[in-house]
Amino acid sequence: MIELSVNGETRQVDVEPDMPLLWVLRDELGITGPKYGCGVAQCGACTVHVDGMAVRACQARIGDLAGAEVLTIEGLGAGTLHAVQQAWIDHQVPQCGYCQTGQIMQAAALLDMNPAPTDEDINKTMAGNLCRCGTYVRIREAIHAAAAKMAEN
Amino acid sequence: MKPANLAPFLVAPLLVLLALPLAAADIAAPPAPEPGSVSEAEGLDAWARIEAVVSHPRCANCHTGPDNLPMWSIVGEDKTRPHGMNIHAGESRIGAETLACQTCHVTSTAPNDVAHAPPHAGIEWQLAPVEMQWFDKTGPEICAQLKDPERNGGRDGDGLVEHLIHDAEKDGFVPWGFAPGGGREKAPGTFDEHVRDVQLWVAAGQPCPQ
Numbered sequence: 051m052i053e054l055s056v057n058g059e060t061r062q063v064d065v066e067p068d069m070p071l072l073w074v075l076r077d078e079l080g081i082t083g084p085k086y087g088c089g090v091a092q093c094g095a096c097t098v099h100v101d102g103m104a105v106r107a108c109q110a111r112i113g114d115l116a117g118a119e120v121l122t123i124e125g126l127g128a129g130t131l132h133a134v135q136q137a138w139i140d141h142q143v144p145q146c147g148y149c150q151t152g153q154i155m156q157a158a159a160l161l162d163m164n165p166a167p168t169d170e171d172i173n174k175t176m177a178g179n180l181c182r183c184g185t186y187v188r189i190r191e192a193i194h195a196a197a198a199k200m201a202e203n
Numbered sequence: 204m205k206p207a208n209l210a211p212f213l214v215a216p217l218l219v220l221l222a223l224p225l226a227a228a229d230i231a232a233p234p235a236p237e238p239g240s241v242s243e244a245e246g247l248d249a250w251a252r253i254e255a256v257v258s259h260p261r262c263a264n265c266h267t268g269p270d271n272l273p274m275w276s277i278v279g280e281d282k283t284r285p286h287g288m289n290i291h292a293g294e295s296r297i298g299a300e301t302l303a304c305q306t307c308h309v310t311s312t313a314p315n316d317v318a319h320a321p322p323h324a325g326i327e328w329q330l331a332p333v334e335m336q337w338f339d340k341t342g343p344e345i346c347a348q349l350k351d352p353e354r355n356g357g358r359d360g361d362g363l364v365e366h367l368i369h370d371a372e373k374d375g376f377v378p379w380g381f382a383p384g385g386g387r388e389k390a391p392g393t394f395d396e397h398v399r400d401v402q403l404w405v406a407a408g409q410p411c412p413q
Contacts, residue, residue: 090319109307111309
């Protein structure tokens with residue numbers, strides 16, 4: 051039995067230790083915000099936060115995560131919308147939407163580290179999150195907007 | 204970016220290292236040859252084998268220069284190229300300024316058995332300190348660097364051997380380079396042979412080729 055925190059709740063899972071966190075979230079805990087894209091950390095669709103850092107959930111083995119604090123898109127706003135989520139709505143970022151939860155989690159992690167990112171910072175940070183609809187321009191605009199909103203508070 | 208914002212990530216690897224349990228694996232260096240018992244010629248032979256390891260892309264790809272760009276060697280390709288996905292490790296050398304190496308290269312002692320997936324190790328994925336640049340450096344340049352405490356982390360010869368053993372105890376990058384898994388090309392030789400070669404080179408007085 052492995053115990054960890056997911057979106058602020060203590061959860062216990064009885065699974066093989068090499069099961070990827072993404073499988074645990076989606077198949078064991080029914081948390082389906084993180085998406086399966088490539089399975090080898092090349093697309094970013096499964097991005098969640100582990101102990102405050104953006105992590106590709108397809109690569110993190112549950113056996114390495116005992117006691118970890120995991121945050122998914124479902125818990126990001128803690129009951130309301132995170133500034134990044136609101137900016138995503140304001141700028142109508144998604145098209146098909148499949149990659150967007152990963153994009154938002156990566157963007158939120160970026161703003162935790164760097165509250166006023168430049169275009170270059172955003173490009174470097176978000177380059178590992180692929181969007182086949184090509185919403186990159188709106189993603190960048192929304193991150194700037196979220197940064198400005200967060201700076202007001 | 205405010206430098207203070209990086210602080211948690213810059214100190215995190217050290218804190219994690221300190222928090223790790225002591226050696227999970229029973230790894231020990233073989234008895235070292237007595238200083239002076241190895242001739243300079245034998246030491247240079249040992250260095251040639253060491254050079255083949257440290258200049259191999261499996262090792263040099265993460266010992267890159269002040270551009271802070273990790274390099275990639277793709278299975279099936281002969282030429283090394285910059286890491287895909289516009290990856291920059293930054294001056295932190297762990298990607299703290301933008302995308303942390305650990306976002307994809309998670310810290311784990313699990314086997315690296317998946318081709319094309321980002322490899323991992325038991326310590327935090329990172330570039331070596333820029334003072335330890337090997338990529339694009341010649342053998343004599345690397346040799347001079349490895350024996351220079353100003354650039355090798357303040358280590359004497361025995362300290363270099365201890366560094367290898369300590370890294371192996373953590374399932375670190377050095378033993379991984381000789382068994383990278385997933386179909387990746389390995390560094391020449393074995394970890395044990397590399398440790399022995401460093402011992403021979405040290406006992407010979409760390410000779411470097413001209």
